Amino acid sequence: MRITIVRRALLASVGTMAMLGGAAQAQDCPIKIGALAPLSAPGTVVGGEAMRDAMMIAEADINAAGGVLGCDIEVIIGDSEGLPERGAAVMERLIAQDGVVAVGGGYHSSVGVAAKDVADARGVPVVFAETWNDTITGDKQKYIFRIAPLSSWASGTIYQFALTLPGIEKVAILTENTDYGIPASEETKRGLGEGGVDSVIFSVDIGTQDYAGIVERIKAEDPDMIITLVTGEAAYNFTQQAADAGIGPMDLPFVTGQDALESGAYWTNVPDGQYAFVQRIGVPESQFTEKGKAFAAAYKEKTGKSDVESYAMEAYDSIAILAQAIGEAGSTDGDAIVAALEAIEHDGTLGKIYFPYGTQKDPSEDGKGDEWWHQWPDPALTMIQYQEEGQSSTDAAIVYPDAYKTADPILVNQ
Numbered sequence: 565m566r567i568t569i570v571r572r573a574l575l576a577s578v579g580t581m582a583m584l585g586g587a588a589q590a591q592d593c594p595i596k597i598g599a600l601a602p603l604s605a606p607g608t609v610v611g612g613e614a615m616r617d618a619m620m621i622a623e624a625d626i627n628a629a630g631g632v633l634g635c636d637i638e639v640i641i642g643d644s645e646g647l648p649e650r651g652a653a654v655m656e657r658l659i660a661q662d663g664v665v666a667v668g669g670g671y672h673s674s675v676g677v678a679a680k681d682v683a684d685a686r687g688v689p690v691v692f693a694e695t696w697n698d699t700i701t702g703d704k705q706k707y708i709f710r711i712a713p714l715s716s717w718a719s720g721t722i723y724q725f726a727l728t729l730p731g732i733e734k735v736a737i738l739t740e741n742t743d744y745g746i747p748a749s750e751e752t753k754r755g756l757g758e759g760g761v762d763s764v765i766f767s768v769d770i771g772t773q774d775y776a777g778i779v780e781r782i783k784a785e786d787p788d789m790i791i792t793l794v795t796g797e798a799a800y801n802f803t804q805q806a807a808d809a810g811i812g813p814m815d816l817p818f819v820t821g822q823d824a825l826e827s828g829a830y831w832t833n834v835p836d837g838q839y840a841f842v843q844r845i846g847v848p849e850s851q852f853t854e855k856g857k858a859f860a861a862a863y864k865e866k867t868g869k870s871d872v873e874s875y876a877m878e879a880y881d882s883i884a885i886l887a888q889a890i891g892e893a894g895s896t897d898g899d900a901i902v903a904a905l906e907a908i909e910h911d912g913t914l915g916k917i918y919f920p921y922g923t924q925k926d927p928s929e930d931g932k933g934d935e936w937w938h939q940w941p942d943p944a945l946t947m948i949q950y951q952e953e954g955q956s957s958t959d960a961a962i963v964y965p966d967a968y969k970t971a972d973p974i975l976v977n978q
Contacts, residue, residue, distance in 0.1 A: 709919060
């Protein structure tokens with residue numbers, strides 16, 4: 565009961581805006597908000613399920629706080645399967661058949677790149693939760709927003725961290741042939757090169773399970789470090805197969821995939837995963853906002869997990885910010901929602917979310933690139949390390965950057 569009361573209090577402002585906006589427009593109830601999530605292979609199912617659970621908590625919280633415009637909201641989640649063509653088709657179905665007025669969620673960049681054009685052409689606002697490719701906002705489409713970091717920012721965190729480690733002269737980069745993996749690997753290679761570190765890229769298809777051949781090719785390069793830029797269960801498989809071959813996290817510095825944040829699944833699939841580094845979006849749980857702490861409690865209760873993944877928090881915020889925008893707009897009209905989003909200040913689980921650039925102010929006015937369009941500028945980016953076997957990602961050491969650092973990295977084979 566205590567958790568429910570806290571969660572209702574945190575979203576009271578949304579309920580207030582719903583009541584204030586209720587007279588602005590006759591509204592069919594419930595208000596339908598769509599969402600994308602990979603719930604089937606070859607997509608990142610563990611990530612998709614986390615996002616689904618988070619968005620269902622958001623729906624319950626918003627409705628408990630009074631809904632929006634006098635209506636409950638209904639979150640309708642479409643399974644993108646991690647495939648661009650499927651994502652575009654699901655976006656079309658959500659808009660044309662299900663009648664959603666806005667869309668949140670989204671995990672894979674390739675899905676976001678394909679699906680955003682469908683939504684923008686139909687005038688339906690989207691707040692993407694976890695799609696990193698820079699062009700998603702870089703196209704400067706009117707109806708497209710993002711609260712995840714740019715891929716170039718995320719890649720920068722990884723290679724900048726690598727450059728702080730002693731003895732790193734050559735890095736092997738494993739990437740997937742997607743709109744996330746290709747630019748992320750190229751940006752990582754460029755950044756390492758500028759820091760005087762050589763690197764070689766190995767590419768695989770999304771969802772690859774058998775890495776025997778790739779592992780042998782990487783071994784032949786004799787790298788000092790491995791960086792993994794593949795998503796989902798595929799990253800688990802590669803990391804354990806690399807460990808079996810003597811080039812895993814216990815053998816040399818090793819950055820594994822972000823889905824290792826689901827530490828229960830990680831340790832089940834990667835029993836030899838100690839000392840792996842993982843990128844995390846967001847601050848450590850000890851520094852969560854009050855809303856973040858309330859969400860973490862609700863999420864752990866719902867899922868039975870011991871930690872909260874950053875993409876779950878992003879998914880929750882994508883729905884909550886859309887609900888606030890609809891309430892402030894007093895309307896489900898796409899243009900009105902866009903205007904509200906461009907002016908919004910949202911107290912999210914990840915912090916205060918806002919969009920400084922858009923139709924009212926172009927990024928170029930401040931010397932920024934087009935990718936800053938409708939982009940939240942303040943996501944925290946950190947590197948953690950599993951320094952104890954079976955450790956929760958919540959308790960893992962933060963090893964980079966210094967602003968959040970809780971421990972020095974433990975380096976193996978150096």
